[in-house]
Every structure is written in C-alpha cells, then in structure tokens.
Amino acid sequence: MSTVRVAVVGLGMIGGSVARRFAPHHDVRVWDSDPATRTAAEHAGLQVTDDLAGTDVVVVATPLEAMPTVLSGLSTSDGPLVTDVGSVKVPVLAAARAAGLAGRYVGGHPMAGVERSGFAAADPELLAGAVWVLTLEDDTDLAGWLAVAELVTGAGGRVLPTTAAAHDEAQARISGLPHLLSTALAVAGGIGGPLAGALAAGSFRDGTRVAGTRPELVAALCDGNRVALARVLAETLAELASARDALAGDGSVLPLATAGHQARRAWAEAAPAVGVTLDRDTPNLRDDLLALGAAGGSLDAVTSQQLHGRRPDVSGSPGQGRLRP
Amino acid sequence: MSTVRVAVVGLGMIGGSVARRFAPHHDVRVWDSDPATRTAAEHAGLQVTDDLAGTDVVVVATPLEAMPTVLSGLSTSDGPLVTDVGSVKVPVLAAARAAGLAGRYVGGHPMAGVERSGFAAADPELLAGAVWVLTLEDDTDLAGWLAVAELVTGAGGRVLPTTAAAHDEAQARISGLPHLLSTALAVAGGIGGPLAGALAAGSFRDGTRVAGTRPELVAALCDGNRVALARVLAETLAELASARDALAGDGSVLPLATAGHQARRAWAEAAPAVGVTLDRDTPNLRDDLLALGAAGGSLDAVTSQQLHGRRPDVSGSPGQGRLRP
Numbered sequence: 237m238s239t240v241r242v243a244v245v246g247l248g249m250i251g252g253s254v255a256r257r258f259a260p261h262h263d264v265r266v267w268d269s270d271p272a273t274r275t276a277a278e279h280a281g282l283q284v285t286d287d288l289a290g291t292d293v294v295v296v297a298t299p300l301e302a303m304p305t306v307l308s309g310l311s312t313s314d315g316p317l318v319t320d321v322g323s324v325k326v327p328v329l330a331a332a333r334a335a336g337l338a339g340r341y342v343g344g345h346p347m348a349g350v351e352r353s354g355f356a357a358a359d360p361e362l363l364a365g366a367v368w369v370l371t372l373e374d375d376t377d378l379a380g381w382l383a384v385a386e387l388v389t390g391a392g393g394r395v396l397p398t399t400a401a402a403h404d405e406a407q408a409r410i411s412g413l414p415h416l417l418s419t420a421l422a423v424a425g426g427i428g429g430p431l432a433g434a435l436a437a438g439s440f441r442d443g444t445r446v447a448g449t450r451p452e453l454v455a456a457l458c459d460g461n462r463v464a465l466a467r468v469l470a471e472t473l474a475e476l477a478s479a480r481d482a483l484a485g486d487g488s489v490l491p492l493a494t495a496g497h498q499a500r501r502a503w504a505e506a507a508p509a510v511g512v513t514l515d516r517d518t519p520n521l522r523d524d525l526l527a528l529g530a531a532g533g534s535l536d537a538v539t540s541q542q543l544h545g546r547r548p549d550v551s552g553s554p555g556q557g558r559l560r561p
Numbered sequence: 562m563s564t565v566r567v568a569v570v571g572l573g574m575i576g577g578s579v580a581r582r583f584a585p586h587h588d589v590r591v592w593d594s595d596p597a598t599r600t601a602a603e604h605a606g607l608q609v610t611d612d613l614a615g616t617d618v619v620v621v622a623t624p625l626e627a628m629p630t631v632l633s634g635l636s637t638s639d640g641p642l643v644t645d646v647g648s649v650k651v652p653v654l655a656a657a658r659a660a661g662l663a664g665r666y667v668g669g670h671p672m673a674g675v676e677r678s679g680f681a682a683a684d685p686e687l688l689a690g691a692v693w694v695l696t697l698e699d700d701t702d703l704a705g706w707l708a709v710a711e712l713v714t715g716a717g718g719r720v721l722p723t724t725a726a727a728h729d730e731a732q733a734r735i736s737g738l739p740h741l742l743s744t745a746l747a748v749a750g751g752i753g754g755p756l757a758g759a760l761a762a763g764s765f766r767d768g769t770r771v772a773g774t775r776p777e778l779v780a781a782l783c784d785g786n787r788v789a790l791a792r793v794l795a796e797t798l799a800e801l802a803s804a805r806d807a808l809a810g811d812g813s814v815l816p817l818a819t820a821g822h823q824a825r826r827a828w829a830e831a832a833p834a835v836g837v838t839l840d841r842d843t844p845n846l847r848d849d850l851l852a853l854g855a856a857g858g859s860l861d862a863v864t865s866q867q868l869h870g871r872r873p874d875v876s877g878s879p880g881q882g883r884l885r886p
Contacts, residue, residue, distance in 0.1 A: 347760055367759060402756060409753040410761035414768035416804055416814065417742045419821025424797050426824030428734040430857030430873060431727060433828050434692060435672055436735035439771040440828075443739035446764040447825040451818035458804075458814045466808035472749050473805065476798055479741055479783075483791035489741065489783045493776035496744025499751030500772040503758050503765075532755030548755060 239263055240387055243291045243316075245306055247273050250321045250348060251297025252358025255282055257391050265291070269298075273355050280355075288316070293387060295344075296320040296328075300460050304331035311335040317380045319344040324407065324461040325371050325400035333375075342384045343371035343400050345407075346393060353453070367534055368393035371400045378522055386538040394534040394545075397525040401464075408464040413472060415446050415454045416465075422447040507548035514543040564588055565712055568616045568641070570631055572598050575646045575673060576622025577683025580607055582716050590616070594623075598680050605680075613641070618712060620669075621645040621653075625785050629656035636660040642705045644669040649732065649786040650696050650725035658700075667709045668696035668725050670732075671718060678778070692859055693718035696725045703847055711863040719859040719870075722850040726789075733789040738797060740771050740779045741790075747772040832873035839868040 240262045244255040247268040255266045259282060266282045268274050274284045288294060293316055296306050300322050307328075310318055318341045322328050325343040332341035346368040368388050372381055385395045398406075422444040425432055446454075458465055479489045512533060514524050525543075528534070533547025565587045569580040572593040580591045584607060591607045593599050599609045613619060618641055621631050625647050632653075635643055643666045647653050650668040657666035671693040693713050697706055710720045723731075747769040750757055771779075783790055804814045837858060839849050850868075853859070858872025 347762060369760070396756075396759060398756060403760075406753050406757035406760050409749050409757045410765040413749055414746055414764040416801065416817070417746055418764070418768060419814075419818050419825075420797050420800050420804075421739055421742055422821040422825040422828070423800060423817070424734050424738055424793060425828060426820075427796075428731050429855070430875075431721075431723060431855055432731040432734045434721060434857035434859070435694070435728075435731050436828065437672060439739040439743070440735040442767050442770045443743060444821075444825045444828070445767045447818075447821040448829070449818075449822070451815055451822045454818035454822075455813050455815035458808065458818070462808040466805050468749060469801065469805045469808065471752075472745050473798060473801055475745050475748060476741065476794065476801075479745075480791050480794045480798065483783065483787040483794065488780050489744075490776055490780035492741070492748070493744050493772075493774075493779035493783070495751075496747040496769075496772040497774070497776045497779075500744075500747040500769045503747070503750060503761065503769070504773070530754070530756055532759035534759070550755075 240383075241265075241290055241292045242295060242387070243267070243288050243293070244295045244297055246296065246298035246302070247277050247355045247358070248297060248299070249353045249355070249357040249362075250346065251295070252277070252280075252355040253348070253360055253362045254295055254297060254321060254346070256280065256358055257360035257363050258387070261390065262387075268355070269302075276355050291316040293317045293319060293384060296322075300324065300327070300456065303328050304334070307331050307335040307337060307341075311337055315340070317342065317384055319370070319384050321346055322460075323411070323457050325369070325403045326463070327460065329371065329373065329400040338373075338375045339377040340380050342376060342381050343369075343403070344384070344388070345369040345403065353450075364392045366393055367396050369396050369398060369403050369529075371403060372397050372522065372525055373399060382516070382538060382543075385535060385543075389535055389538050394536055395538070396529045396532075396534040398529040399526065402530070404461050404464040405468070408461055408468040412458045412461055412465040413468055415449065415458060416469060417472075418444055418447040419454065507550055509546040510549040512545045512547050514545070516541055516543060565708075566590075566615055566617045566641075567620060567712070568592070568613050568618070569620045569622055571621065571623035571627070572602050572680045572683070573622060573624070574678045574680070574682040574687075575671065576620070577602070577605075577680040578673070578685055578687045579620055579622060579646060579671070581605065581683055582685035582688050583712070586715065587712075593680070594627075601680050616641040618642045618644060618709060621647075625649065625652070625781065628653050629659070632656050632660040632662060632666075636662055640665070642667065642709055644695070644709050646671055647785075648736070648782050650694070650728045651788070652785065654696065654698065654725040663698075663700045664702040665705050667701060667706050668694075668728070669709070669713070670694040670728065678775075689717045691718055692721050694721050694723060694728050694854075696728060697722050697847065697850055698724060707841070707863060707868075710860060710868075714860055714863050719861055720863070721854045721857075721859040723854040724851065727855070729786050729789040730793070733786055733793040737783045737786050737790040738793055740774065740783060741794060742797075743769055743772040744779065832875055834871040835874040837870045837872050839870070841866055841868060 242262050242264045244266045258264050265285050267286050348362045531547045535545035537544040567587050568590045583589050590610050592611050673687045856872045860870035862869040
C-alpha cells in the first residue's frame with residue numbers, strides 16, 4: 237500500500253503503540269498534551285508536531301474524556317479521515333457526529349491489554365495480529381472506512397467490522413462485566429477475612445485476577461460504557477437472583493451451571509476459520525462487512541480490488557462459532 | 562506416631578486419595594457401594610471389607626447425600642472416631658448429631674481439587690501439604706479431635722481448626738460464589754454470540770474458567786451449602802446492584818473497583834508465616850485452636866506433648882494476613 241500521512245494525537249500506551257507500529261511504513265506525526273511525553277516520543281524517533289495540515293488520517297488516542305474536544309477541533313470542511321482507539325464507541329460516535337464528522341469518522345478499538353499505561357509501556361508488537369474493531373454506521377463513508385481498514389490490516393491488525401452499539405454491548409459482556417464480577421468476588425472474599433483467605437484456591441484466584449487491575453482503569457472502562465453495561469449487569473443480576481432463590485428455597489443451581497458450562501465450552505472450542513473474500517465493488521459490501529463481524533469474522537487484508545478475511549466455520553462446529561485470536 | 566486402624570467408606574477421587582495416602586503408614590480398610598470400584602481398589606492393593614469392627618477412625622468419603630445414612634449406621638455406643646471429607650460441614654454435623662455421634666464426630670474437608678472424580682482419579686499426592694479443615698464444636702471431644710489431627714498431619718496435611726458454620730461461610734465466599742459468578746459470566750458472554758466471543762480475551766477467559774467444571778459438581782457444591790451461599794450471594798448482589806445504579810445514574814464504579822483491588826492485593830500478598838506452638842495440656846486449647854484457624858493458621862504436626870503450626874504474621878503485613886498454601 238502507498239504511504240499514508242497519519243497523525244496520532246495522544247501518546248499513552250495504545251496511542252504510542254499505534255504511532256510506533258505505523259512509523260516504519262507511513263508518514264507519522266504525533267502529539268501529546270504532556271511535554272514530557274512529547275520529549276519521550278522524540279527520543280523514540282517520532283516526529284512531534286501539532287500541525288495536522290495535509291494529514292490523511294488522524295488517530296485520536298487521548299483518554300476518552302478528552303475526545304469530544306479533540307474531535308470538535310478537527311471539524312474543518314475538507315479534513316482528514318478520523319479514527320480513534322477508545323474502548324467504548326457509542327459516546328465517541330456521538331461526539332464525532334456533534335462535531336460534524338459523521339461521514340469521515342471510523343470508530344476504532346484495537347483489542348489490546350489495558351493493564352499498563354503511558355508512552356513508556358507502548359509496544360508496537362502489542363498490535364501484531366490483534367483484533368481491531370472498526371465501526372461502520374449508516375452514515376459512515378464506505379470509501380473512508382476501507383481506507384482506514386487498509387491502514388490497519390497493512391500494519392498486521394485484523395479488522396472486525398461492526399456498529400458502535402454492537403461493539404459496546406459486546407464489550408460490556410466480555411470486559412466490563414468480568415471486571416465488575418471479579419471486584420465483587422474479591423470484596424466478598426475479603427469480608428471472609430484470613431480464614432476465607434487461607435481456604436481460597438484456584439477458583440477464587442482465577443475469578444479475582446482482573447480485580448488486580450488499577451481501579452481507575454476499571455472505572456474508566458465501566459463508567460465509559462455505562463449504558464450498555466448497566467443493561468447487561470441487570471440481566472446478570474436477574475440470573476444470579478434466580479440462583480439465590482433456588483438456594484434459599486429447595487431448588488438447584490444446576491440449570492445455571494449447565495448453561496454456563498455449555499456457553500464456556502462453545503466459546504473455548506473455537507470453530508476452525510474459513511477464508512472469506514469480498515469484492516470491493518459489490519453493492520452489498522456494507523451489509524456483507526457487518527455480517528462478517530457479527531459472525532465473529534475479520535479482515536486480514538484490504539487491497540484495491542478485494543477484501544480478504546476469515547470467519548468461523550459454524551457449519552461443522554460444536555460451539556457457537558468463534559475465530560480465536 | 563503409632564499405627565491407626567482406619568476405615569475409608571466411599572472411594573471417589575478424595576476417598577481413594579485418602580485411603581492410598583494413609584495405607585503405607587496405617588492399617589487401612591476400604592469400602593465402596595460400587596462393586597467395580599471395590600475391584601479397582603483391590604487391584605490398587607487396598608484391603609476391601611465392610612467389617613468395621615475394631616476400627617479407630619472411620620473416614621466417610623461418600624457423596625454428601627449418602628452421608629446421613631452412613632453416619633446413622635455408625636451409631637454404636639463405643640464406636641470409633643468419625644470424620645468425613647465433604648465440601649460442606651454444617652449439614653454433615655447435623656447428621657452426625659442426629660446419629661448420636663456428636664462427641665466423636667470431627668468434620669473434615671481436605672482442600673483439594675474437585676474437577677475430577679472417581680477412584681481412577683485418586684492420587685495420594687493430591688493431599689501432600691493440603692490445607693485440611695477439621696471442625697471443632699463445643700460438643701466435640703477434644704482428645705478425639707487431636708487424634709484425627711495427628712492422623713492428618715502425620716500424612717502431610719495442614720490441619721486448619723474451625724467450626725462447621727465458619728467453614729461453610731468461608732467456603733461459600735471462596736468456592737460457591739466464584740463458581741456461580743463464573744457460570745453467570747459465561748452465560749452473559751454466550752448471549753453476546755460470535756461477536757462477543759471474538760472480542761473476548763483475558764478477563765473473560767479467566768473469569769469463566771471454572772464454568773468449565775462439570776455442572777453436576779458445581780450444583781453439588783453450591784446446593785450442598787445453600788444456606789451460607791444464599792446469604793453471601795445476596796450480599797454480593799446488593800454490591801453489584803449498587804454498581805448498576807451508579808452506572809444507570811451519573812455515578813462511578815470506582816468505589817467498588819477500589820475495594821476489590823485492595824481486597825485482591827491483601828489476599829495475594831501473603832503475610833510471612835510465623836511458627837506457632839501450642840501446649841497440648843493448656844486449659845485454653847480449644848479456644849487457641851479456633852483462634853489459630855480464624856487467623857488463617859494451621860497445624861503441621863501433633864505430638865503427644867505439643868502442637869506445631871504456623872499462622873500469618875499480621876503484625877508486619879500490608880495485607881489481611883494469609884498463610885499461603
């Protein structure tokens with residue numbers, strides 16, 4: 237692919253990793269509001285400037301709360317494509333639309349670790365082979381979306397197309413909820429004091445591992461996705477309240493245990509991947525892309541003619557069909 | 562220590578492991594209601610008989626639901642000491658008292674894995690260094706308790722003294738609750754379908770690991786401890802409902818995340834162990850033993866003069882004080 241003029245605004249762990257991943261292949265400029273971070277970026281060989289003129293793609297990688305301000309600053313009439321790396325997509329999409337960027341905004345979320353932070357933790361290898369969500373809405377310019385997808389796949393990312401709403405719902409289920417349940421379990425164990433601590437073993441250790449994440453990061457990822465997470469959490473509370481009622485009465489938790497066992501197996505027993513090729517000029521491309529993402533599939537390569545990817549082969553799978561990272 | 566005449570009734574994974582662990586050092590007889598299991602035990606060199614005459618200690622290792630029947634069969638006037646290996650203690654204590662065994666019943670729970678089952682999975686090494694709860698109630702005969710403790714420590718177990726009620730409460734917090742939360746998380750992820758499955762990573766994987774346990778085992782350990790678990794689960798539901806309210810309103814999950822983070826760190830950062838020696842003839846021995854267990858401590862050796870163990874040194878510890886297995 238040809239060289240793209242990329243600007244990365246915000247050089248935390250993810251933004252720094254993105255800048256360093258793109259830098260060998262593209263014309264990359266970076267900026268951060270923190271002078272010490274800018275100095276560190278310069279020492280890492282990055283080109284630091286706040287001049288975005290002539291940029292093809294701006295990657296907004298600031299903390300979520302700063303994104304609306306950055307996005308509103310990008311609302312020129314013939315500006316660049318805008319993407320971001322935030323862990324929640326509906327609020328950023330709303331901010332982009334409010335800034336008049338609807339058509340040329342492509343929400344992004346590289347699925348990489350959140351346990352460390354800061355430019356010092358940036359590592360381009362973190363993004364190698366990572367699933368990288370790119371959101372596609374009715375008002376997203378498809379050519380712009382494909383340009384961002386080409387940039388990401390060219391850097392080794394696996395682009396999963398979905399909507400901001402579907403992303404946030406899934407994210408609530410597989411990231412927000414596990415963090416909340418883990419912290420609640422750690423609290424319940426702590427109330428049990430040293431006796432409970434002495435008896436605790438594998439199930440408690442595994443269940444509380446992500447409670448070791450910095451509380452500010454947990455709060456950011458949960459609070460940032462509050463609408464979807466509140467809904468998913470309410471659903472899970474109802475499930476657990478049924479279990480409590482069964483225990484308090486004469487019932488059994490067997491139905492819940494069975495459903496959980498089946499869901500876990502379906503997830504863990506990944507379906508084999510099958511190759512997918514989409515014609516770039518097909519009139520149904522937007523729908524085909526969203527169907528690919530809904531099936532858990534992703535794109536590995538975007539060329540000027542075709543899109544190449546893979547999705548789980550659910551036809552022969554015992555599980556729900558999942559393309560393992 | 563001298564040879565003890567031990568009978569093990571029930572040769573599942575734990576009962577089989579106990580029999581094989583004691584067999585090299587003691588006069589061990591075993592029994593199981595299943596003929597094929599009896600044959601397997603004979604092939605493993607164990608002495609199979611249903612004659613318990615002259616036994617010093619009977620270890621009841623049947624499934625929980627069979628224990629009341631076995632216990633009532635042991636209610637002769639001058640019978641042996643009776644212990645068990647069930648994962649819940651209050652119901653077994655009640656059955657022992659109902660069978661007139663109160664004084665000579667010592668509830669036991671070796672903290673060993675539950676993921677496998679059957680005599681074929683029995684492994685004496687499973688119990689090497691394991692924390693082994695022995696319950697001590699107001700009506701437990703202390704000399705009998707010490708005899709069982711000597712047997713267990715002589716086989717390499719670490720005896721943690723506590724009451725049946727305190728055990729079941731702790732067990733609800735560190736085993737029943739993690740299993741229920743894990744299954745609920747797996748269900749919530751499954752509802753998200755292939756998209757959620759494709760985005761799921763470490764936090765979901767760790768949080769759902771024990772949902773892979775056989776549902777019948779999860780149901781047995783949860784249903785068997787229904788009173789304590791329903792109470793602990795209700796407490797956790799209230800905690801999570803607060804988080805949901807914070808998300809649905811304008812609040813933050815930061816307080817929960819902070820409390821969970823602190824509890825997890827306190828647990829994971831084990832206090833160093835300090836040695837403990839108790840005089841066997843001290844008039845406060847019963848209270849001293851329960852205090853040791855409440856502090857997360859345990860006994861490594863029981864002799865005719867003294868009891869040697871260890872407990873967390875909470876004086877210099879940043880955490881809640883925990884003696885790591």
